[in-house]
């Protein structure tokens with residue numbers, strides 16, 4: 075079967091690598107998504123094990139269309155009544171790149187009408203209900219720029235960034251999928267310490283520990299979209315979970331988090347506990363300027379305030395001072411930093427060795443790598 079994994083802009087390559095590693099065939103990089111082929115087991119594995127996927131979709135119906143009435147007719151023709159029952163709820167998520175039908179909300183409405191009308195004809199005007207928050211079935215409608223409309227079942231249910239461990243958040247938390255992507259993008263080989271000196275609610279650290287121990291990112295989640303499908307194979311699903319758990323490993327590398335704000339220490343401690351990772355991560359309340367790190371080798375991945383969701387009095391001065399502190403306190407380490415404030419990043423006075431554009435929600439960010447040499451002169 076064809077499978078589509080959706081992700082954030084900029085994470086396509088790391089997601090493609092993850093998919094290949096679990097056996098995806100014919101892997102093709104699309105815009106904010108990867109298309110690949112696999113069987114039912116790979117579909118379940120994708121939902122359970124991919125760290126950088128937001129949603130896993132299974133396309134089931136496609137046709138060419140340029141007109142709303144034609145779209146309605148084609149969708150109504152599909153055999154909906156054998157896919158789900160009257161008493162089950164559904165939701166439609168639409169996206170379009172077509173110049174003919176360019177209003178995604180309207181397409182979702184048309185598709186919904188077509189589906190409920192096909193039920194009404196069979197069940198004497200009775201129809202299934204729409205449920206936006208927690209539907210039994212999520213249907214994804216995608217209309218491409220060349221007017222191919224594809225309908226896909228959403229195997230994930232709620233978005234996969236909802237891992238289930240984040241019980242407390244502060245201002246400006248980073249998305250879990252983005253944090254996992256930043257770790258994979260950094261190329262961390264789990265052979266040295268991983269440090270986040272401005273850890274907030276601890277998302278980067280938690281994702282790092284899950285990755286280090288090869289723990290499936292969805293180990294806490296109990297509900298996924300595919301569980302409502304008629305072909306749900308519980309035995310296969312139990313096998314997928316058991317095999318993933320057998321692949322978990324012990325990893326002794328230090329994963330260290332710091333923050334100057336006591337609330338951040340409290341929130342990250344709670345989240346780490348919820349993720350059952352206590353003992354795998356150490357958190358301390360300390361400002362970056364006061365850090366005294368003993369690690370010989372480390373990779374530092376961090377998400378400082380950008381002056382967007384977390385306000386700063388003087389963003390230029392903050393980044394300028396941060397630059398001095400980094401050269402002093404993190405010398406000898408590799409630093410990866412994400413920020414939406416490109417101007418402020420320049421104030422660090424560091425030359426990136428690598429740059430990448432990522433999105434933190436709607437915010438376009440630079441994700442830069444700095445090699446911080448011991449002399450403090452280069453980097």
Ligand SMILES: C[S@@+](CC[C@H](N)C(=O)[O-])C[C@H]1O[C@@H](n2cnc3c(N)ncnc32)[C@H](O)[C@@H]1O
Nearest residue numbers: 247248272274275277333334335361362377379
């Ligand atoms: C954008 S938040 C980090 C969010 C985090 N990645 C998460 O997922 O929750 C930035 C964090 O930097 C911390 N911070 C700001 N200045 C700091 C400093 N000088 N030393 C240590 N932490 C600092 C703030 O307290 C805040 O928790």
